[in-house]
Amino acid sequence: MKHFLFLLFLLPACGLAQEQQVLHLPATSDKPAFELPWFPSRMHAFIWRNWTVVPAQMLADCLQATPQEVEQVARSMGLPRQGRIDSTWLSPKGYITVLRRNWHLLPYEQLTPLLHMTPAELAWRLIDDDYLYIKLGSLKPQCTALRYHRPSPMEEQQARQLAHWLRELKSYKTDEVSRYHFFDNMGQETPASPAAPIPSPTQTPPLNIAFSYCSEFGDPLLDSQLSSWPEYLLAQLSAQGINGLWIHTSLSSLLSTDSLFPGSDRSHKRLHNLQRLVDRAGRYGIRIFLYANEPRATQQAYFQSPARHSLGGVKENDLQAFCTSDERTLNWLRQGYCSVFTHVKGLGGVFTITFSENLTSCASHGRHSQCPRCARRTVADILAEVNNTIAEGVKQGNEQAEVIVWDWAWSTPMAEAIIPRLDKRCRLMCVSEWSLPLNRGGIATSVGEYAISAVGPGPRALHHWAIARRCGLPVMAKIQVNTSWELGSVASIPAMQLFHTHARNLARQGMSGIMYCWSLGGYPSFNMSLFAQTLADTTLTLTQLAARHYGPQAAPWVTRAWEEFSKGMSQYPYHIGTVYKGPQHSAPANPFYLDSTAWRATMVGIPYDDLQLWRGPYPADIYIRQMELTAQGFRQGIPLLQRALRAAPRPQRALLESDLRQARAIQMIFQSVTQQATFTLHRNSLRTDAAHQKEHLAAMLDCVRKEQELVRRLMPILQQEPTIGYESSNQYFYLPQDLREKYVNLRYTEQQLLKRLRP
Numbered sequence: 001m002k003h004f005l006f007l008l009f010l011l012p013a014c015g016l017a018q019e020q021q022v023l024h025l026p027a028t029s030d031k032p033a034f035e036l037p038w039f040p041s042r043m044h045a046f047i048w049r050n051w052t053v054v055p056a057q058m059l060a061d062c063l064q065a066t067p068q069e070v071e072q073v074a075r076s077m078g079l080p081r082q083g084r085i086d087s088t089w090l091s092p093k094g095y096i097t098v099l100r101r102n103w104h105l106l107p108y109e110q111l112t113p114l115l116h117m118t119p120a121e122l123a124w125r126l127i128d129d130d131y132l133y134i135k136l137g138s139l140k141p142q143c144t145a146l147r148y149h150r151p152s153p154m155e156e157q158q159a160r161q162l163a164h165w166l167r168e169l170k171s172y173k174t175d176e177v178s179r180y181h182f183f184d185n186m187g188q189e190t191p192a193s194p195a196a197p198i199p200s201p202t203q204t205p206p207l208n209i210a211f212s213y214c215s216e217f218g219d220p221l222l223d224s225q226l227s228s229w230p231e232y233l234l235a236q237l238s239a240q241g242i243n244g245l246w247i248h249t250s251l252s253s254l255l256s257t258d259s260l261f262p263g264s265d266r267s268h269k270r271l272h273n274l275q276r277l278v279d280r281a282g283r284y285g286i287r288i289f290l291y292a293n294e295p296r297a298t299q300q301a302y303f304q305s306p307a308r309h310s311l312g313g314v315k316e317n318d319l320q321a322f323c324t325s326d327e328r329t330l331n332w333l334r335q336g337y338c339s340v341f342t343h344v345k346g347l348g349g350v351f352t353i354t355f356s357e358n359l360t361s362c363a364s365h366g367r368h369s370q371c372p373r374c375a376r377r378t379v380a381d382i383l384a385e386v387n388n389t390i391a392e393g394v395k396q397g398n399e400q401a402e403v404i405v406w407d408w409a410w411s412t413p414m415a416e417a418i419i420p421r422l423d424k425r426c427r428l429m430c431v432s433e434w435s436l437p438l439n440r441g442g443i444a445t446s447v448g449e450y451a452i453s454a455v456g457p458g459p460r461a462l463h464h465w466a467i468a469r470r471c472g473l474p475v476m477a478k479i480q481v482n483t484s485w486e487l488g489s490v491a492s493i494p495a496m497q498l499f500h501t502h503a504r505n506l507a508r509q510g511m512s513g514i515m516y517c518w519s520l521g522g523y524p525s526f527n528m529s530l531f532a533q534t535l536a537d538t539t540l541t542l543t544q545l546a547a548r549h550y551g552p553q554a555a556p557w558v559t560r561a562w563e564e565f566s567k568g569m570s571q572y573p574y575h576i577g578t579v580y581k582g583p584q585h586s587a588p589a590n591p592f593y594l595d596s597t598a599w600r601a602t603m604v605g606i607p608y609d610d611l612q613l614w615r616g617p618y619p620a621d622i623y624i625r626q627m628e629l630t631a632q633g634f635r636q637g638i639p640l641l642q643r644a645l646r647a648a649p650r651p652q653r654a655l656l657e658s659d660l661r662q663a664r665a666i667q668m669i670f671q672s673v674t675q676q677a678t679f680t681l682h683r684n685s686l687r688t689d690a691a692h693q694k695e696h697l698a699a700m701l702d703c704v705r706k707e708q709e710l711v712r713r714l715m716p717i718l719q720q721e722p723t724i725g726y727e728s729s730n731q732y733f734y735l736p737q738d739l740r741e742k743y744v745n746l747r748y749t750e751q752q753l754l755k756r757l758r759p
Helices: 042-050 057-065 069-075 095-102 107-115 117-130 152-170 229-241 267-282 300-304 329-344 379-397 414-422 459-470 498-508 526-536 542-550 554-567 577-579 620-647 650-685 688-718 736-757
Strands: 028-032 140-142 206-209 244-247 288-291 314-318 319-322 351-352 404-405 426-431 439-441 443-446 476-479 512-517
Touching: 042 057, 042 069, 042 095, 042 152, 042 736, 057 069, 057 107, 057 244, 069 152, 095 107, 107 117, 152 688, 229 267, 267 288, 288 577, 300 314, 300 319, 329 379, 329 620, 351 379, 379 404, 379 414, 414 459, 426 459, 426 512, 426 542, 459 476, 498 526, 498 542, 498 554, 526 542, 542 554, 554 620, 554 650, 620 650, 620 736, 650 688
Parallel strands: 028 140, 206 244, 206 512, 244 288, 288 351, 351 404, 404 426, 426 476, 476 512
Antiparallel strands: 314 319, 439 443
16 A cells, blocks of 8 residues: 555555564553544444454453353343354454454454454564554553453443344344355356456557456465465456456565575465466466565664674665665676566566655665665665566566566656666556646645556656656556445445546546556455456447446436545545545444544544544634535536336346445445544634533534434445445455444434533
């Protein structure tokens, strides 16, 4: 995931496979965990939140209780008998969901056994699993050890009240689709026919690269089942026009340890599985690309030996870079990629990020002047050399493999100096919409990235592509075709008019390829197909594309719905701050807080009640109004999609029914953001506007009651659509159990507000 420019220098990640090192968990802070007053006790909250993801025996072990004692507490809150718990929750593909819900409940010494991890493994995952520690706020709340206690009479009474509220929701009476069953609604479990083989190496087909929707981000190649890339998903992605998938890994994880540079004793297993993945994906016309953010820094202790000391470069926190002004580092990069591409036959290529993200070269975070060797050089010298060295290694291993140089976070002067120096066998990739000027609600801003609501290409990409073309380099665009951090927890946003226009614009630029998404946005939806078809034939209209997918009778209504959805997205209060810190990803399940939590919203992690960070540069009233306009676009499009459903041939109705559920969920999610922000704005005003206290309390109560109705309407949709609430690098932001908690939270908040409003 790309993040605020330079923000992540606070915690750069170290190499993924430095298994010989013992990593330590970040220290617990002095800041106490926030309270959850809608539960009778922290023990009750722990049992509730984990009831659908952790077996009762494990909950009992954690609390030093018996399963019967845990079950009795669960029943007192109205929870049903615990069913079979999917083992995915405590695997690398599900543990983040469990970790996040217990972050404010358990200390490390109870978290690690609950997750079946050693402290060192959890420490590694907090750092290397896509900046997980930053998503959790870059500090561990202070939690005392949680032990079972017999509920007091007051707690038993509160539990009965909670059970009564839960019965109001009646959410356990609806059959619920298991989470991670993403593709059940696509009609079949057996793979579709493989696509035609990829063209011969003498041809240069356009690349359409995505990320697997259900991929583990951290270290997926250790999974012998290759469960991050099921064949059914590969077949579906191929059918949507995708011919490339990128995966997260690090070079050291694919190499054996030598005397100077890190490696892994499990590199052979990863390489073996990588070859199996290349072969599996190749059957569907899909090539595999590696994320190359190298050479990854490592802990400073690694450089204490006399042989390694001179390899060390810039230091940050406990990490130190491998200095690329030392020829030994460049040789390791070159030979390492040569080895990987020699051993793994048919591997598609790499894409590089050489500035920002993890600490890699001494110049990767703009601090090369702190290295005596690199201080004599420019950033452009160093970054061009790193990119070319990687390209040399890849091409030595396989001349047909692609090297895609991503200019992510390069300033324009840097790009102007680097691009002419790049190996002519590379392609240059730019974020299409970056630097587009925007004005939403009278607030002027510009795009950083992840903006479906803003149609590119923008001036930055156009300028950098022009330089590349003059230098003879093919150009590519990175976009978000399904979803973005404007709303990352749904499979796709049906803003097809925006995608259609963007595809036409890029077609005029002569792209040699498109990267369709980062870690979010890899669902094999019609968005991808529409984009690929439009790139290939810009004369196709939205109605024609709709007719191909839904039939000619439904197409006019579908097209009109898409136009309304697109109008709504065009009102989104975009800013890089709002997309990273806003509550939209977990909005329907994010609690209402009567009192300030004093916790700051984390990057695509936990929003808390931090309206100031949610809104970015927008005044609160404008932020709320723009979110309401976004929700309104979906509200106005839904009846049109309902008309399409009535007009559609029977085979297309299942598709439209699923689309309707998604559209309704999106509308309610944006509506929830407006209600949370309005509630929090009035709550905060109570401190400074005592003269209008009753008006503020009444407005808060109105938001609470509207949110209750929203939860009732969203619950059956969430139970039937396992894609809602999910994103691969964050796993599940929320589950049906969290929506149940939200309802209880709202009823508790309503009760407290009514007390305050009484004369």
